[in-house]
Amino acid sequence: MAENDSLRVQHLQEKMREAGLDVLICRLPENVVYLTETWPHHGISVAVLPKEGRPTLFIPEVEAEWGNRDWAEVVPFGWALLKDQDLYVSYRQLLGEVSSKLGLGGAKVGVERGLEIVGATYRHAEPILPAAPWWELLREVFADAELVDVTDLMQSAKLIKTEYDLARLKVANELAEIGANEFLKTVEPGMSEVAISALIEGTIRARGAGYKGARLVWAEAEVASGPVNTAKANLLIPSTDRVIEEGDLVMVEMATVMDGYYSDLTFMAVAGEPNDRQREVHNKVLEAQQAASRQFVPGNSYEAPDRAARKVLDDAQLGEYFVHVTGHGLGFRFHESTPFLMPGATGTLVEGMVSSVEPGVYIPDFGGIRIEDDVAVGKDGPVFLSMSRKPW
Structure with a gap:
């Protein structure tokens, strides 16, 4: 990222450290855009931001060419075709690798729980938004971590535009x-x-x-x-x-x-x-x-x-x-x-x-x-x- 382009991620990571958060896990379209400069088509993508370092964007293969590699490490995964495994099997594998790589046992993991009004995906006729199965998955994958709602933190970060x-x-x-x-x-x-x-x-x-x-x-x-x-x-x-x-x-x-x-x-x-x-x-x-x-x-x-x-x-x-x-x-x-x-x-x-x-x-x-x-x-x-x- 160019220096000016990275200011908002640096600003967010400062807020994470102040809140004692080790990582953010985001699926809401507006937060994926904020972290990775990529507007999800369907709402399947997951953005991961550690308190230090670059974001990672897990993105369906069908959207992979739209992932902004100047902003994030873009990791495509299969979804929705006959060749592909169940979405939540893929999520479990990808997030499990994140947990292992970042050593998140006992960590504080920021998740999105508090918003009722959200920005749309590009495919606005049928956006896919996180709900109960997603929260259950997060609790399972990060069983040894503390899940913290970051609704207020994300809104405060997005309040000041660069x-x-x-x-x-x-x-x-x-x-x-x-x-x-x-x-x-x-x-x-x-x-x-x-x-x-x-x-x-x-x-x-x-x-x-x-x-x-x-x-x-x-x-x-x-x-x-x-x-x-x-x-x-x-x-x-x-x-x-x-x-x-x-x-x-x-x-x-x-x-x-x-x-x-x-x-x-x-x-x-x-x-x-x-x-x-x-x-x-x-x-x-x-x-x-x-x-x-x-x-x-x-x-x-x-x-x-x-x-x-x-x-x-x-x-x-x-x-x-x-x-x-x-x-x-x-x-x-x-x-x-x-x-x-x-x-x-x-x-x-x-x-x-x-x-x-x-x-x-x-x-x-x-x-x-x-x-x-x-x-x-x-x-x-x-x-x-x-x-x-x-x-x-």
């Missing part, structure tokens, strides 16, 4: 913007919500692979249109076959993943020209978003961006329609546990944190407007990972 991480997240956002720009120049009356979804997703997939080194690219765009559907879109709702009419607000919530790095953006458009009220509300939401982003200064509280956004909307008599948080952490999945930018949040912003910034208002008989970008806390203030927006 320069390498931020550069990769920037590429993920650029891919999302390729699809967004296609939407902005194409949307017109007569198109259905699902047709716009397909246009955006197809554009990102078709033009994303190979872009600035991107290998695996996945995108989901959910479209809401008109006064009813956009007003319901304060949380994610599916695209429908509704046909867009002249003058409709159109909201696109976009999820884009590039090699395990996540972008979460929302774009707005009008089918035709915005009317005065649409322009007024949109520009106030944009003003609120920019006010929140300016609070991305080391030492500010998690609440500061939220408070700044709400003041703008309260002053414009729009505050009652702003019903959700201003932003959430992201990077190795769409919703990381911290920071959450909301009323009463007590954490402190630190350089390298990344959050969405997404104030929105949802007004009955008018519709909803949300503007969402991904922003990092820089040394001297906000660093936008996605493109800046313009008033209507």
Whole structure:
């Protein structure tokens, strides 16, 4: 690994030593990416990180060419074909060799037990996640060791992004913007919500692979249109076959993943020209978003961006329609546990944190407007990972 690329693994190993951990055993996709810079296709891969030295990635043969050998020792194993033995027989052998090689009798072994929300595998239609058989296997293989849940440790490690991480997240956002720009120049009356979804997703997939080194690219765009559907879109709702009419607000919530790095953006458009009220509300939401982003200064509280956004909307008599948080952490999945930018949040912003910034208002008989970008806390203030927006 190049020096900058290894910083996050070194940072994690420092946390392991502080916690008295001898090794980490990880299967969750976001943690495999964090340790090995490889996004699992199915969820079968296992990443092993000792407190000293390089990670090892046990990966199915069918995925072996995708393993990043600059980051980890990549060890393929057979799976799912007639020639291959049972998966758990392979796991038992591989992890038994790890235990013997590292001398883990009496050791503290970090395992993943506490997450209910997890990042997806590339094969998101049917991800394979660790459950009871996996925990039983770990207890068997490491019977002489202490198994320790590392959910909090992993989340704290991923909270601060390195320069390498931020550069990769920037590429993920650029891919999302390729699809967004296609939407902005194409949307017109007569198109259905699902047709716009397909246009955006197809554009990102078709033009994303190979872009600035991107290998695996996945995108989901959910479209809401008109006064009813956009007003319901304060949380994610599916695209429908509704046909867009002249003058409709159109909201696109976009999820884009590039090699395990996540972008979460929302774009707005009008089918035709915005009317005065649409322009007024949109520009106030944009003003609120920019006010929140300016609070991305080391030492500010998690609440500061939220408070700044709400003041703008309260002053414009729009505050009652702003019903959700201003932003959430992201990077190795769409919703990381911290920071959450909301009323009463007590954490402190630190350089390298990344959050969405997404104030929105949802007004009955008018519709909803949300503007969402991904922003990092820089040394001297906000660093936008996605493109800046313009008033209507």
